[in-house]
Amino acid sequence: MDDIHEYNAVNSRSRRELPLESLIAPVEIRGVAYNYPALVGSGLLKRLGEDARKYLRSEKCAIISDDNVAVHFAECVMMSLESAGFQPTLITIPAGEKSKTLKHAGEICDQMIAAGLDRHSCVIGLGGGVIGDISGFVGAIYHRGISHVQIPTTLLAMVDSSIGGKTGVNTRNGKNLIGVIHHPSLVIDDVDVLKTLPKREFNQGFAEIIKHAIIADREMFDGLKDVDLENLAPLIRRNIEIKSKIVAKDERDQTGKRAILNFGHTVGHAIERAGSYRKFFHGEAISLGMVAACAISIKKAGLPPDQRDAIVDLLRRFDLPTQLPAKFPRKKIFEGLQFDKKFERRKIRFVVTPQIGSAHITSDVTLDDIREAVGQL
Numbered sequence: 001m002d003d004i005h006e007y008n009a010v011n012s013r014s015r016r017e018l019p020l021e022s023l024i025a026p027v028e029i030r031g032v033a034y035n036y037p038a039l040v041g042s043g044l045l046k047r048l049g050e051d052a053r054k055y056l057r058s059e060k061c062a063i064i065s066d067d068n069v070a071v072h073f074a075e076c077v078m079m080s081l082e083s084a085g086f087q088p089t090l091i092t093i094p095a096g097e098k099s100k101t102l103k104h105a106g107e108i109c110d111q112m113i114a115a116g117l118d119r120h121s122c123v124i125g126l127g128g129g130v131i132g133d134i135s136g137f138v139g140a141i142y143h144r145g146i147s148h149v150q151i152p153t154t155l156l157a158m159v160d161s162s163i164g165g166k167t168g169v170n171t172r173n174g175k176n177l178i179g180v181i182h183h184p185s186l187v188i189d190d191v192d193v194l195k196t197l198p199k200r201e202f203n204q205g206f207a208e209i210i211k212h213a214i215i216a217d218r219e220m221f222d223g224l225k226d227v228d229l230e231n232l233a234p235l236i237r238r239n240i241e242i243k244s245k246i247v248a249k250d251e252r253d254q255t256g257k258r259a260i261l262n263f264g265h266t267v268g269h270a271i272e273r274a275g276s277y278r279k280f281f282h283g284e285a286i287s288l289g290m291v292a293a294c295a296i297s298i299k300k301a302g303l304p305p306d307q308r309d310a311i312v313d314l315l316r317r318f319d320l321p322t323q324l325p326a327k328f329p330r331k332k333i334f335e336g337l338q339f340d341k342k343f344e345r346r347k348i349r350f351v352v353t354p355q356i357g358s359a360h361i362t363s364d365v366t367l368d369d370i371r372e373a374v375g376q377l
């Protein structure tokens with residue numbers, strides 16, 4: 001992990017003030033043009049103001065949240081920020097993917113203008129990936145870019161969407177088609193917030209964790225069957241390291257190195273679309289997509305079949321689907337494939353795993369291979 005460094009900037013005085021749990025996992029995320037810490041631990045929302053103050057000079061800030069999340073955590077976040085001299089304004093949007101639009105981004109900006117936020121202010125996203133993406137997008141465009149703090153409240157957002165700087169909104173024609181890379185200044189993962197997360201939402205986060213294990217970390221894969229759900233901070237930290245290390249190699253998704261994060265996503269996205277984004281959660285569709293990618297990996301990359309079986313077993317442990325319902329419209333999955341970004345210029349770039357812990361892109365996979373693998377789901 002040469003480009004991941006222990007986060008040592010916390011000086012020894014504030015180290016003593018930190019509760020023991022929060023010392024477990026600060027990670028420094030570094031790339032060519034960015035450098036920010038992710039603090040991972042318990043009890044971090046209560047001390048958010050203090051921690052944020054170390055990285056931000058702003059006074060005014062906007063907390064962007066959704067109406068599910070705000071009920072649980074907005075008050076605590078507001079109080080903590082106020083006690084550290086921030087002047088927070090809470091802006092909530094309706095929960096769910098349907099809110100990740102240019103219209104909502106515009107309305108958020110209007111409310112920020114009305115609250116007097118300027119180019120020295122900052123924006124804090126308090127919520128799952130939807131809030132992380134739209135608040136980051138607002139952070140990127142407001143006054144041509146202000147600081148953004150990510151406070152992810154879903155497991156998926158902690159291990160995936162809050163890291164890597166991709167922000168954006170959906171359009172009528174597709175997901176994440178408008179966006180910009182805007183890295184946060186600070187990420188705060190308070191594991192306590194996961195207690196209110198519905199079980200199905202919690203489990204879908206494990207699809208991305210298992211994906212990270214398959215593409216980059218055999219040891220983590222082996223440990224996942226006995227993971228301690230009461231002590232998730234080390235696991236979250238490890239996933240942040242994996243994702244940020246991959247992103248640092250190919251920040252703008254241009255060389256194919258970042259694309260290995262799309263393992264299971266070619267078929268997974270098509271399944272999500274075929275289910276009209278209602279039948280399966282993202283992580284569930286990715287679980288199915290990974291099973292298909294394993295079948296293709298056996299054929300095209302020499303993945304041993306017993307490793308595919310181990311992956312399927314692990315997905316099932318987290319109640320993730322590994323087979324399509326009998327009546328699912330499989331034909332629609334193929335229609336969905338052509339919308340996939342990985343089918344650029346009609347060339348299929350498919351992520352395969354030759355063995356758990358590694359992955360690469362190949363152009364050796366045909367639509368027929370994918371059809372066959374989906375047929376077996």
Ligand SMILES: NC(=O)c1ccc[n+]([C@@H]2O[C@H](COP(=O)([O-])OP(=O)(O)OC[C@H]3O[C@@H](n4cnc5c(N)ncnc54)[C@H](O)[C@@H]3O)[C@@H](O)[C@H]2O)c1
Pocket residue numbers: 066067068069072095096097100127128129130131133153154156157160161162163164165166167175176193194195196197198201282
């Ligand atoms: N930027 C990236 O790199 C990236 C990567 C992966 C996914 N994404 C995006 O992330 C989004 C999906 O994120 P998500 O799965 O976190 O969805 P989400 O933000 O919609 O959250 C899921 C649901 O859980 C609720 N919720 C969130 N935290 C809660 C908590 N602690 N307690 C109770 N309820 C809570 C939310 O209100 C929502 O109803 C998609 O829009 C996707 O495109 C972005």
Ligand SMILES: [Zn+2]
Pocket residue numbers: 208265282286
């Ligand atoms: Zn994903």
